[in-house]
Amino acid sequence: MSQMMSRTLVQRGLSAHAAIGLLASTLLYIVCLTGSVTVFYEEWQRIEQPDAPEMARIAPEAVQAGIAHVLAAEKGRKATGHLYVHLPTDALPRTTVTTDHQAVHLDERGDVAGRELNGWSEFLLNLHYTLNIPGIVGLTLVGGLGVMMIALSLTGVIAHPRIFRDAFRLRARDRGGIGLADWHNRLGVWTLPFALAVALTGAMIGLATVNGYGLARSFYKGDLEAAYAPIFGAEGRPDPKAAPLADVATALRVMAGRFPDARPSYVILHEPGTAGQQVQILALHQRRLIYGENYMFDRAGRYRGHAGLSDGAAGQQVAASAYNLHFGNYGGLAVKIAYALLGTALTVVIATGTSIWLGKRERRGYRQPRLRQGWNAIVWGTGVALALTLLARRCIGNEAPYMAIFWAALALMLAVSVALPERYRVRRALQIALAACLTALFPAMLLPG
Numbered sequence: 001m002s003q004m005m006s007r008t009l010v011q012r013g014l015s016a017h018a019a020i021g022l023l024a025s026t027l028l029y030i031v032c033l034t035g036s037v038t039v040f041y042e043e044w045q046r047i048e049q050p051d052a053p054e055m056a057r058i059a060p061e062a063v064q065a066g067i068a069h070v071l072a073a074e075k076g077r078k079a080t081g082h083l084y085v086h087l088p089t090d091a092l093p094r095t096t097v098t099t100d101h102q103a104v105h106l107d108e109r110g111d112v113a114g115r116e117l118n119g120w121s122e123f124l125l126n127l128h129y130t131l132n133i134p135g136i137v138g139l140t141l142v143g144g145l146g147v148m149m150i151a152l153s154l155t156g157v158i159a160h161p162r163i164f165r166d167a168f169r170l171r172a173r174d175r176g177g178i179g180l181a182d183w184h185n186r187l188g189v190w191t192l193p194f195a196l197a198v199a200l201t202g203a204m205i206g207l208a209t210v211n212g213y214g215l216a217r218s219f220y221k222g223d224l225e226a227a228y229a230p231i232f233g234a235e236g237r238p239d240p241k242a243a244p245l246a247d248v249a250t251a252l253r254v255m256a257g258r259f260p261d262a263r264p265s266y267v268i269l270h271e272p273g274t275a276g277q278q279v280q281i282l283a284l285h286q287r288r289l290i291y292g293e294n295y296m297f298d299r300a301g302r303y304r305g306h307a308g309l310s311d312g313a314a315g316q317q318v319a320a321s322a323y324n325l326h327f328g329n330y331g332g333l334a335v336k337i338a339y340a341l342l343g344t345a346l347t348v349v350i351a352t353g354t355s356i357w358l359g360k361r362e363r364r365g366y367r368q369p370r371l372r373q374g375w376n377a378i379v380w381g382t383g384v385a386l387a388l389t390l391l392a393r394r395c396i397g398n399e400a401p402y403m404a405i406f407w408a409a410l411a412l413m414l415a416v417s418v419a420l421p422e423r424y425r426v427r428r429a430l431q432i433a434l435a436a437c438l439t440a441l442f443p444a445m446l447l448p449g
Contacts (some may be wrong), residue, residue, distance in 0.1 A: 023372060025041035025354040026378045027131065028145050031384055034128040034348055037341030039328055039336050042092040044121040048393065052114070053107040054093045060249035062269065063087070063095070065110030067248060069274060070097045073112075077101055079274075081246065084246075085267040089284070090332070092436025120393040125403035129206075132403050136209050144208020149199035152353075154187055178358070184352040187345045190276075194342040195349075201326035204319075231316050233294045233307030239276030246272065251279045258303060259283065265292060273300075285310050289321035289330055315330070351379045369422040378410075379418035380430035385409040394441075 037044075046052075063085055074080065080099040088095055095106040096116050103116035121133075130138025145384045188195075216227040225235060248267055255264055262283035270278040279297040294307040309320035324330045328339030358372050392400040418424045 022375060024145075025350065025375075027141070027346065028148065029133065029350045029354075029378060030382055031128060031142055031145055031202075032343060032347040034124060034386070036201075036347060037386070038339050039343065040143040041087075041121060041125055041327070042422065043336075044124065048120055048398075051115045052094055052105045052116075054177065055088050055095065056093055058095045058106070058108060058110075058428045060252035062106070062108060062253060063112035063195075064196065064245075064249040065255045066095065066097055066106040067269065067272070068111070068114050068245060070099060070102070070104060070343045071245065072103055074099065074243075080272060081270075083269040083272050085365060087264050087266065089263075089265050091329070116179055117155070117398040119398040119400070120390060120402060121430055127200050127403075127406070132248075132407070134360065136213070139206050139209050141202050141206075142210075143210070144202075146203030146206055150196060151322075152204065153188075153192060153195045153199065156353075157192070160185060171367075180352055184349055184356055187352075191342055191345045191349060192374060194339075195346050196348075197328055198343070200380045201322040204322045205326060207318075231307075231319050232309070233280075233296065235270055236276055236298075239274055240271075241275040242273060243275040243277065244273075246277045246279050246299040247301040248279055251281060251297035254297065254303055255281050255283065255295060261286065261294070262293065262295075264328045272326050289324050290317060291320055291323045291329070293320075305337055324370075370418045372419065373417045373422070373426050376416055376427040377414045377430065380434055381413035381417075383434045384413065384430060384437055387434065389439050391437065391441055400403055404418060 024194070031116050036237065067083060071080070071083070076101070080101065082100070084098040086092070086094065086096040086098070096106055097106060097112075098116070105113045105116055107113045121236075133141060143333065149413060187333075194375055201311055211225055214225050216222050216224045220226040229235075248269065252264060252267070255262070257258050262285055264281050264283045266282035268282070269279040270280065277299045279299070281295045281297065282292040284292050288310065290369060293310040296304040296306065298304055308316050310317070323389060328335045358368075358375060361368070362372075388409050389400070389402045392402065392405050415432065417430075420426060
């Protein structure tokens, strides 16, 4: 009797172990798939709102006027702590002002041209960054998945000593499991540098907040801004007394004259309309991996120094390079396409790796068709769920409940797939559903309105 109970316990433990492994693979698969799509984040914004005004440049005076218009419209509301102006760039040639209460587009004269409507793009970015889990928990989880990907990549190489020698060997049509393993191993070899780069930078980005809180608690008495200051620069001392709006136009003109090779991409106005307000200009540097350099100006537009992301300590420059290296924002559309293709290949590696693992379990006698059906639902259902959210953007509008649609659709497909008997061809049905969604999606997105 005790022996039977022991075997039952072992079987349950193995099932739980397999389910946990499948859950980790599921999250990693979603992060990689959404990352491949998020590479085109700016392009998605332009598709979402094609009628927003676009321009190659905007005059400093127009930026100043736009900030004044936006803040004037917020009189009577709680004061905005930080105001952000996205300046035109090659990837996104639009000017957008974002406050604590709204986000609007500006035209070339600085007049408000309408609300920014990029809800789906923001949902997609948040899904990749945090799996839609709010706060530090989501960032930590995704950062941990980056560490897991590094471990999987390195152990995969160690576990296959002939992996590089067989890099050009592909038995694609073998039906005994060898073909699937060959696809997994060959794609794993060719995406290995990319996988390590995006996994390492993803772990850095995801765990940065955790590290920041740890440093703040250990060395800065819990002050998170003070912990980040040595890397990204410190904010000025706040002074809540009312004051005229900071001279952003002068700061932009000083920036152009003093640093002509740096192209401003963001203006951040700290504590606007107060005596302690400060102007921060984030500027792009050509042929550099850093996401930009932070240049600081006082409220009169006088230059007060820069953070050192472009010429400071090596650690600063490495930290400032993680974002662009992770998303491929450093070489134009060609690099983005390469990142999307490599990201798709990496997604296939994860999908085939879990399928190989399930196949080995089945050959050893641990046949669990529900796990196989569930994994098929994840592999094909994730794409279906994403396509449904984009269709909702077109049919419902910017305020569609993207998060609820994605997770509810994925959960439903997973539940139905696991519940159905094995004789039902779940994978083929999901593949047909994905093809149908994509067929409906592209014409819908191209239509005006």
